[in-house]
Amino acid sequence: MRIGIDVGGTNTDAALMDGMTVLGACKTPTTSDVSSGISKVLRDVLSLTGVAVSEIKAVMIGTTHFTNAVVERKRLLEVAAIRLGLPATKGLPPMTDWPNDLATTLGRHTFMVRGGHEFDGREISPLDEKEILRIAGEIKARGLKTASITSVFSPVTPIMEQRAAEILHNEVPDLSISLSHEVGRVGFLERENATIMNACLADLSTKVVSSFRQALKDLSIEAPFFISQNDGTLMTPDYVARYPVLTFASGPTNSMRGAALLAGEKEAMVVDIGGTTSDVGMLMQGFPRESAVAVDIGGVRTNFRMPDVLAIGLGGGSIIRDDGLRIGPDSVGYEITSKALVFGGDTLTTTDIVVAAGLEDIGDRSRVAHIPASTINNALDTMHRMVDEAVDRMKTSADPLPVILVGGGSILVSRDLPSASRVIRPENASVANAIGAAIAQVGGEIDRIFSLEGTSRDVVLAGAKAEATERATKAGADPASVKIVDIEEVPLAYLPGSATRIRVKAVGDLVMD
């Protein structure tokens, strides 16, 4: 049995699972020390289900703690941001396009050093080891605790980042060091940004991970615990302590994966309808399809593997206009309990419509009795059309797929959707995040530019798959269960010859005793 925990900004949720069955789920407010909230929800879920601590084989935690710290500019360290690539890259120094307040918080300790590689693995320049030694001295003199190292084309070959880290480590043994090839993919500025952000979280990540550990110890849970990362796979606590940035998008990922499990579907669309917006995403082989474009976090451009989610302005509090022909994008939001008609307010919202139509019984039904049938019908048509269009837009082919509805606003959808093979409304949808964390698997990924010259595409692809599989196994996956879940090839335009960027992702089940 395993327990999934979601530590959100507001609530800490837990779900206790036996295999793929939810035995029980609980919710409690998140506490400022994190660990007492986790202890409480763990205690609650154990007593609710009557399961003994000794039966828990693993605990999986999802958290938005690190994302929030960056967004709020709180508890961040100053960073030595080191770049290997001169003479290339000099045109845009580290932290060029950062919000000024965040760059200042991190101290703007930037260093550019000779080094880096070409896309085919040749050196741009040999690594300037003397300069790294000098920077080590600077780091000591300035009292910095953490450093990031980003080398050009390190996703192709990480050796210079590793060598520079070795030198720094010898000189400043206590220094926490973040390497870019562990954090991101091709796209230099975005990867460097992510690595610097990772470095600034070094202190917080150690504390948060040890508070997780403490919470489990308080309950004498001796099972190993893991933390879920952006792509819905697991990391060990030690790895998270070093690479907290990899948890940045785990929230939406866990929610979608939890929805998949609750509905029993691996190929499906997920529609999460909240109070103001609906998020629509696609599950492929049980994982969210990822976005290809750059994403801003705390105002900084990154290229994390985030779920590709389309947000539309439809929620339980969306405002109805033009006799139901126009809905949103504005919403009464959290004020729904005072502003919606059924709660005694004066604003016609989507929730009022479903009550007036007799589909739900919320608030005071008599307060919506006057709404004309034509408005009710128009509004219901509009809501369903909005959801249907968003689902259709996010699909990758014209074939109909099941649609899983989650979130408090899912009451808005009462009819079938033309784009859906069927509509599923699972139980326990409010703790989908914790469930998603509980069922997380172990993954391995590679993302590099390969030259196909003197070899064939098949040989290169086979090598890439083997390497991704090996990474998954090394991360703790049962070798027999590892599967390749995603292959993406992007040829390099404007270059004759045959360089291709290849991304392969493998996942497998966690080995549990």
Place this chain on the structure above:
Amino acid sequence: MKLNSEDLRDLAVGAAFLGTGGGGNPYVGRLMAQRCLDEGLTIDLIDPSEVPDEALVIPTAMMGAPTVLIEKLPSGEEAIHSLKALEKHLGRKAYATMPIEIGGINSTIPLVVGARLGIPIVDADGMGRAFPELQMETFGVYGISGSPMFVTDERNDSTLIQAVDNKSMEWLSRGVAIRMGGCAYIAEYAMSGADVKRTAVPNTMTLAMRIGRCLREAKSNHQSPFEALLELMPKTLYNHARIIFSGKMVDVERETRNGFSIGRARIDGLSPWRGTMKIEIQNENLIATVDGVVKAIVPDLICIMDSESAEPITTEQLRYGQRVTVVAVAVPQIMRTPEALDVFGPRCFGLDHPFTPIETMA
């Protein structure tokens, strides 16, 4: 005209539009130009008419894979080095620099060169859009030799190309760019002010900025960006623009052949548009047909835009399910003469259809 940060943002959007799907993302170039402004340097755009007839203008650009550029960022000196090497070779100083290609990232490279060297940038270019190869320039069409050309990398390794014609120049320099790591910076098509006035597509930098501004302002005023765009274009040299289709992307095929991203997009019409539009792609969008009938063809612009946000969508970003609106734009006469069509008309891309101006299509 001195450019500010907002101009640079508008330029990047307009340049993506004029890139008709190709040309590379101008983000890195925009940041480098912004950095010049942050350092107190001036980006000074001048009208072609302001360039004295006998003055020397040396265009600058990046060539190679934008995918490499986003990882191996430039030192920022490469294109300057190429320009200076060409000055030395010619024994003359450049009065100004100029883009060779307004579509995509190459709209931004000369801004950095001009700002760093303290010379103006001519508000004109040699493609009037984006094209995949260096001989596809109005400069060459009207008799300017691309050679002598300098190709430089971030180490300031530099190659002089002295080719017999512009096609050879393209072929040789492409090979050099690969040896330089897949992306290099060039100075070529050196010419007099008189030749700029005779052979360049004028006022395309300001055109790109006007397009970017028009889309931005329409959005902030809650107007239709498409209506605003169709209103703007007749006031420019690209004097005819129309929406040729709107619908849903139902299929995108892509493959790479000989360094080109070759593909086809299919869009199913949404009311009132009927039928299916097919767009053939070779880095840029080349031809749009609906049920076999040609609706727009290169060198006229075929721009695929997000139907809601009116963001131009590049070839790499095309995806099933997108709601898109396709806008076709007439290019200026200088790009439509028989000589021009011999260099970048439909036949140069292996298309069997004759060029038909967008404004004469049904």
